Amino acid sequence: MNKLKLPIALFAVSTPLCAQNFLEPLVVTATRSSLGAQDVPYSLSLLDSNHLEDNTRRTLPDALQYTPGVLVQKTAHGHGSPFIRGFTGRQNLLMVDGVRINNSTFRSGPVQYWNTIDALSIDRIELVRSQGSVLYGSDAIGGTVNAFTKSSDFRTRPDGQVYHNGSAYYEYRSNGQGSHVGRLETEAGVGGKFGVWLGLSLKEFGDIEDSAVGLMRGTGYPEEDLDFRFDYAVTPDSTLTLAHQYVNQGNISRWHRTLNNPGWNHGGHFAAPGTWNANDYDQERSLTYLRYTGSDDRADAPIKNWSATLSYQDIADSEFQNRLPAGGSSIRRSHIDVRTLGFDLTLESEIGPGRLVYGFDYYHDDVNSSGSRNNPAGTNFQESLPIADDSSYDLLGVFSNYQWTPNERLDVSAGLRYTYARAELGRFTDNTGTPRADESQSWDSVVGSVRGLYRIDEAWSLFGGVSQAFRAPNLDDLSGNLTSLAGTTALGSTNVNPEEFLTYELGLRHSSENFSLQTAVFYTDISDVITGVRVSPAPGAASITTNGGDGYIYGIELEGAWRFEPQWMLTGFASWQEGRNETPTFIGGPTTERPITRQLPLTGSLALRWTSESEKFWVEGRVLAAAKEDRITAADQAADNQRIPTGGTPGYIVTSLRAGWQATENLHLTAALENITDEDHRNHGSGQNESGFGAVCGVRYEW
Numbered sequence: 001m002n003k004l005k006l007p008i009a010l011f012a013v014s015t016p017l018c019a020q021n022f023l024e025p026l027v028v029t030a031t032r033s034s035l036g037a038q039d040v041p042y043s044l045s046l047l048d049s050n051h052l053e054d055n056t057r058r059t060l061p062d063a064l065q066y067t068p069g070v071l072v073q074k075t076a077h078g079h080g081s082p083f084i085r086g087f088t089g090r091q092n093l094l095m096v097d098g099v100r101i102n103n104s105t106f107r108s109g110p111v112q113y114w115n116t117i118d119a120l121s122i123d124r125i126e127l128v129r130s131q132g133s134v135l136y137g138s139d140a141i142g143g144t145v146n147a148f149t150k151s152s153d154f155r156t157r158p159d160g161q162v163y164h165n166g167s168a169y170y171e172y173r174s175n176g177q178g179s180h181v182g183r184l185e186t187e188a189g190v191g192g193k194f195g196v197w198l199g200l201s202l203k204e205f206g207d208i209e210d211s212a213v214g215l216m217r218g219t220g221y222p223e224e225d226l227d228f229r230f231d232y233a234v235t236p237d238s239t240l241t242l243a244h245q246y247v248n249q250g251n252i253s254r255w256h257r258t259l260n261n262p263g264w265n266h267g268g269h270f271a272a273p274g275t276w277n278a279n280d281y282d283q284e285r286s287l288t289y290l291r292y293t294g295s296d297d298r299a300d301a302p303i304k305n306w307s308a309t310l311s312y313q314d315i316a317d318s319e320f321q322n323r324l325p326a327g328g329s330s331i332r333r334s335h336i337d338v339r340t341l342g343f344d345l346t347l348e349s350e351i352g353p354g355r356l357v358y359g360f361d362y363y364h365d366d367v368n369s370s371g372s373r374n375n376p377a378g379t380n381f382q383e384s385l386p387i388a389d390d391s392s393y394d395l396l397g398v399f400s401n402y403q404w405t406p407n408e409r410l411d412v413s414a415g416l417r418y419t420y421a422r423a424e425l426g427r428f429t430d431n432t433g434t435p436r437a438d439e440s441q442s443w444d445s446v447v448g449s450v451r452g453l454y455r456i457d458e459a460w461s462l463f464g465g466v467s468q469a470f471r472a473p474n475l476d477d478l479s480g481n482l483t484s485l486a487g488t489t490a491l492g493s494t495n496v497n498p499e500e501f502l503t504y505e506l507g508l509r510h511s512s513e514n515f516s517l518q519t520a521v522f523y524t525d526i527s528d529v530i531t532g533v534r535v536s537p538a539p540g541a542a543s544i545t546t547n548g549g550d551g552y553i554y555g556i557e558l559e560g561a562w563r564f565e566p567q568w569m570l571t572g573f574a575s576w577q578e579g580r581n582e583t584p585t586f587i588g589g590p591t592t593e594r595p596i597t598r599q600l601p602l603t604g605s606l607a608l609r610w611t612s613e614s615e616k617f618w619v620e621g622r623v624l625a626a627a628k629e630d631r632i633t634a635a636d637q638a639a640d641n642q643r644i645p646t647g648g649t650p651g652y653i654v655t656s657l658r659a660g661w662q663a664t665e666n667l668h669l670t671a672a673l674e675n676i677t678d679e680d681h682r683n684h685g686s687g688q689n690e691s692g693f694g695a696v697c698g699v700r701y702e703w
Contacts, residue, residue, distance in 0.1 A: 068557035068575035078252030081110035087142030104393035118225035132467030152195025159192035175694030177206030201225035218253035238294030256687030269645035329373035354404030388479035390426030421472035526551035551581025574604035652681030
């Protein structure tokens with residue numbers, strides 16, 4: 001086995017080493033330049049397409065489940081929002097191919113947009129924890145996730161060679177009513193000149209089933225995906241790329257609010273049943289970008305590497321609520337359409353003894369919204385906008401990051417970013433019920449970061465540093481009018497100020513031929529976090545966004561891999577977090593310190609993998625466990641009682657068995673038995689239980 005394969009397990013401990021298709025992983029997200037994974041001064045996880053397929057990862061959030069420091073919360077089977085080092089939603093940054101997906105309508109708490117990335121289109125995922133705002137701007141607090149999609153490999157083909165190949169993939173999931181997933185991929189081109197990639201996915205997810213709740217009716221949904229990419233070699237050292245991606249998901253039910261949810265009783269921990277007839281989402285996302293990248297190896301070249309990207313996105317999100325059998329305005333509809341134009345320029349130059357990575361990025365959102373409330377008879381129509389209609393939001397950043405290697409043991413990087421954000425609010429109704437229009441606000445900030453990596457010897461290294469993060473209020477903070485938790489109205493406020501964060505991190509990394517280890521401790525200081533506070537102490541009272549007091553979160557993460565025999569590998573991870581913040585109990589009320597509502601409990605996993613001598617067959621057994629999570633106030637639990645049970649979320653131990661077989665040169669088979677003991681369990685803060693026992697079978701044929 002190649003010595004370079006084992007260190008990759010350090011960053012993706014569940015990934016089979018023999019399945020890796022790259023020998024020396026280069027990381028882009030951590031520094032905005034290509035850097036070896038072992039040389040990155042951050043806690044990092046790398047996951048490739050083999051990891052997703054071999055571990056039957058259904059979605060992008062699911063793919064992060066076996067990485068330390070991450071709690072994968074699922075409000076619904078079609079929604080997923082990872083909590084990375086205690087933060088989620090708009091406090092984590094999601095990118096696809098380096099293009100920012102976060103926009104100005106992302107609400108507080110878990111958001112559904114991470115599930116609109118087709119997991120079958122992903123080539124690799126880079127997760128950088130606590131990166132801060134220097135390199136990518138607002139929102140990069142808990143973590144930065146960059147999902148790189150598949151593309152043609154025309155650069156690796158012999159010059160002038162015409163090629164064409166492709167694959168077909170089918171996956172069946174037995175749990176509940178069954179799920180069918182299909183994927184077609186094809187690529188063609190001329191070696192060294194150009195390449196074309198096309199992928200199509202069709203998915204029909206059935207309703208999942210749990211041993212305690214039974215069949216969770218309404219949790220299934222359909223999905224259609226398209227990804228296209230054209231790469232053209234302008235010169236031997238530069239490439240022009242045109243890409244388009246489209247995802248459409250329909251009838252995604254927020255099951256926990258509906259009558260399909262009978263409630264959950266697990267050893268005295270009780271989650272309340274749903275009360276509405278329906279709460280359904282339709283989600284549609286498209287991304288198109290044009291990128292020009294290149295390098296200049298001349299010794300006197302003023303710019304060594306460059307990348308310029310022009311992007312356009314359209315994210316449409318519609319919600320339908322039928323709150324019957326409740327009375328009043330029980331039929332509610334809302335729609336938000338966000339069109340984002342973006343430009344990103346990154347340059348790299350040799351200056352003095354090191355390299356400077358610098359540039360700017362700019363994103364402009366145009367937002368249209370509509371919404372209404374009515375009674376079942378249709379005689380009490382009221383407009384109810386989910387966010388300010390006919391609005392816009394601008395986010396501009398100028399950044400620089402200097403990377404310096406004063407000696408062969410030490411790497412140092414230091415960076416600065418200036419951010420300017422401006423919100424133009426169109427029509428909206430404020431939290432007092434007063435109609436308002438044509439208002440604007442702006443904010444700016446300067447943040448910095450200092451990181452370092454010290455090589456103790458050939459195997460051991462220390463890394464760490466201090467990173468600032470900044471998040472300007474977005475349109476939802478300012479004008480949102482949405483339903484949160486178990487049915488509480490969440491209202492925005494134009495009086496909020498930016499959030500600020502400061503993270504300290506120290507880590508230790510080891511990599512040798514048969515053993516890898518990484519551990520890190522972190523502490524994040526929180527200032528002026530924007531949070532929802534109830535207007536009164538009454539149960540079910542509406543909440544209004546406001547700046548809370550100071551807070552903190554800290555934790556420890558450990559992961560490793562050990563090849564103790566040529567064909568046997570043991571991998572695993574463990575992590576834990578603790579955090580509190582200061583928040584008013586209600587508007588105008590006293591301030592109290594309380595636990596952060598969705599912290600990661602003590603969580604860990606161990607996997608044992610055997611690979612045949614020919615590397616054509618492998619078998620892996622895994623145990624995933626989490627402790628009970630009861631660090632939550634009674635008021636927070638009562639407000640979210642359909643998702644968080646009384647007494648907190650019970651712990652669990654889940655086992656699985658997976659196998660893969662390269663039957664022929666063209667045919668690859670995978671199979672899995674998931675949740676073998678049919679453990680009744682729920683990820684903390686989720687709106688549904690996880691699937692009980694089920695089998696997954698996959699077939700891939702390549703040509």
